[in-house]
Amino acid sequence: MYKEITIYDLARELNLSAATISRALKDHPAINKNTKKRIVEKAEELGYRSNNFASNLRRQKSHTIGVIVHELNSNFITSVLAGIEKVTTIANYDLIIGHSSELAGKEVANANNFFHKRVDGLIAALAFDTENMDHYEPFFERNIPVVFFDRVEEDSKGTKVIIDNFKAGYEATQHLIDQGCKRIIHTTSSLKRNVYAQRYKGYLAALKDNHIPFDESLLFVNDLKKESCIAFANQVAAMQPLPDGIFTTNDLTASLCIQVFKEKGIRVPEDIAVVGFNNDTISIIIEPKLTTVNYPGMDIGEVAATHLIKQLQGANGTNNTNSIVLKSELIIRESSLKKDKVQK
The missing domain is CATH 3.40.50.2300 (Response regulator)
Structure with a gap:
């Protein structure tokens, strides 16, 4: 059975007083830096956990x-x-x-x-x-x-x-394809993370199953912050030819895209169909209301x-x-x- 390491165990190991151990672990200025270093290293070695809930x-x-x-x-x-x-x-x-x-x-x-x-x-x-x-x-x-x-x-x-992010990404992309979209943008974040990597793989699989070649220029990766999303939306609006579908990895990006597109006279969904992810409250506030994946x-x-x-x-x-x-x-x-x- 595992035994909790105490300051008394550390004191015994280092041949120091329990009071010295306690002061060192609280970074007390009276304790010599070298002594403090020895105590901290021994505490980490033995797996000591400071007792913040003594009662x-x-x-x-x-x-x-x-x-x-x-x-x-x-x-x-x-x-x-x-x-x-x-x-x-x-x-x-x-x-x-x-x-x-x-x-x-x-x-x-x-x-x-x-x-x-x-x-x-x-x-x-x-x-x-x-x-x-x-x-x-x-x-x-x-x-x-x-x-x-x-x-x-x-x-x-x-x-x-988790949810099945691959399946969710596939279904979102397939829906856009079923609406006649062929140049579908996918905007996402760090592909090191499972959620984004799996949604991206679902997007790729749906394209492949429908014999639509993957176009690397239609993949956008950013930090999903508001400023980045607005910059992305403006970048898409300036593309020639205009893509006909967007699958975004969150609803904020999708909603900001809709807002920017409307300001530039781009119709949603007639010119660009948009799908988000999460089913956040904004998805039913934005006009037109946002197609999205309900993430419970x-x-x-x-x-x-x-x-x-x-x-x-x-x-x-x-x-x-x-x-x-x-x-x-x-x-x-x-x-x-x-x-x-x-x-x-």
Whole structure:
């Protein structure tokens, strides 16, 4: 059975007083830099976790779950957090939320912070540029359950809660082809991330199955920020010849495209049919209403939290490596309909 390392263990290992260890770990200026370095290195070697919840030490439980998200300004993430909170509240767990701002370095810092705060479990979505998963290893080594959602490394440890992004990308592209589109732009973000890579592969497969050659000039990759999306929309509007369809990887990009096109006299869907992704609120506010893929954020959050709680309760063991695939759905609205009537 795993034994928590204490400052007394560190003191014994280094032949120092517990008070010196405690001060050094709090970065007290009275402690010599070399001594502090020795203590920090030994603490990392032994897997020491600072005790931020001393009242729970005897139970070695904090009744707290950490959540790492890559952005906060997102209807999808807000829905996921609502789903997580719904389940964890019933189970009497508190949440601590960390925000990576799409930066691997901040994701690492969040994971380390949660580890030292002694969270009982972790739910996380990866940042754009996260390539190394080492910052999750301390959780796996201590049998602290980790559930990843949306942005995942599919071959990594931990449970993954996702949708079939390949299928969603295929269906969105096939719908545009069914509307008569042949020059279909795909705009996406970092193809290192599973969600974007799989949607892109679905787009390619639909083109291939319909004998439409892939044109690399119709693939656009950016950071999905508002400024980048507007620049992309203006770039598309200036293309000659004009593409006849766009499949975007989020609804913000799609909606900004519609807005820019309307300002330039380009008709949607008559000139360019547009399909988004996520089914954010903006998809029913923009005119014409946006065809999009419903990405069930609330369900994702509930399923991720439920599986984490079950692992904490011993029902599923810890650190399962299975993937849970939830259903997504193409919702057809006016923005893409060159031929058919809107689905009710």
